[in-house]
Amino acid sequence: MAAATLVGEEAQEDETSLESEFFELLVASERVGTLVDRIQDTACFQRRRQAVFDLAAAIEKSESYVVEARQAGVVDLLTSILKKYSDDDDQLVQRACSIIMACSGTLSCSGKVRQHSFGPVTVTIKEGTLADGLGARIWAVANSLCSDLVEKPALVQGKRVLDIGAGTGLCGIVAAKLGAAQVTLTDYEEPVLRILRASVAANASCAAANISHPLIVKAATEKSYEVEDLEFDPEDAEECDNLDDFLLGTAKDTQAETLHWDLENMCVRHMDWADDLKRLQGKEVVLGSKGTMRDEVGEIVPEVDASETFDVIIGSDILYEMAHASLVAAVLKRRLREGGAAIISLAVRDQGILDTFIMSASGMGMSVDKEQVWQLW
Ligand SMILES: C[S@@+](CC[C@H](N)C(=O)[O-])C[C@H]1O[C@@H](n2cnc3c(N)ncnc32)[C@H](O)[C@@H]1O
Helix, strand or coil, rough: CHHHHHHHHHHHHHHHHHHHHHHHHHHHHHHHHHHHHHHCCCCCHHHHHHHHHHHHHHHHCCCCHHHHHCCCCCHHHHHHHHHHCCCCCCHHHHHHCCCCCCHHHCCEEEEEEEEEECCCCCEEEEECCCCHHHHCCCCHHHHHHHHHHHHHHHHEEEEEEEEECCCCCCCCCCCHHCCCCCEEEEEHHHHHHHHHHHHHHHHHHHHHHHCCCCCCCCCCCCCCCCEECCCCCCHHCCCCHHHHHHHCCCCCCHHHHHHHCCCCEEEEEEEEEHHHHHHCCCCCCCCCCCEEEEEECCEEEEEECCCEEEEEEEEEEECCCCHHHHHHHHHHHHEEEEEEEEECCCCCCHHHHHHHHHHHHHHCCCCCCCCCCCCCC
């Protein structure tokens, strides 16, 4: 009897807690909606700024706000705010970054120069800050994709590979070092493209050394990759001209002369997934104001050829907003040659995005296999 009463009380408690959780989510949803409207409203900077502060405070207090903010597409919204105000307003940047990190599950790494080793392949990357764009950081699932590639190098060896949303380029560079015939590393944000180009430059001159050693590829496990922080002392780094420049930070000044869009078996290209969706829908695509993209020093950023197709497409953490589901599916549909395959590694923050992606890709006639690699949280 006592037990029955207890069960009754527990059930009631459960019901009450479910109700209060639902109510909390409802309140969070409304509040996040209001704050997002204010952040989007460009009419008054102070109002926008205050809304970012309020959202950061709310997110710190309750997980419900994180869930709602993520669903409201706050990550992309704040990334664009960061780009605009990163030089003038430290506090705003700090708050925006804390929201982005909370919504992304702290999956981005720390922004240092590091050597990343996956079995026999070592890649040196200098990350930027989130103000340069989300792709300026290496996202944790990139490590999982790199380990997969090292474990099964035949996936990319001798193949023409496209890395979409490449960010710092870690995965594409691993594919290049594993012996891909050609890797096209792409992103759509100018600062990220600059970081991507520097990554390629830092690793290209080392690639020859790598290729001259036969690759002994051992099966990689989830724990088999290593990351080593590099002090800003080129003596500690591999001997490599561009890498010295890169680590010393002198490459930036001479970037236009020393960095190239095409190096060895790698090339860096601008590619916006939205353009491929438009092409798939038969719509016109207009690139930049004069039909081309230019970087901050006015140099033309080469575009992936509109009709180019690839044997393999790789992508890591590229499905983090609902809109990406149909965009990425469109890219795969347009860019995979017949019989080609894509390997996408992602953090499932929102099951709905993954389900929508699988539905879109299947709807376009592609077959999708999924495999859970890590349980990250
Ligand atoms: C979370 S980051 C992942 C970066 C990198 N793949 C990694 O795992 O470290 C997502 C990347 O997708 C890129 N991205 C987002 N939307 C895009 C679009 N419409 N077209 C091209 N790239 C896009 C971002 O610029 C960013 O580099």
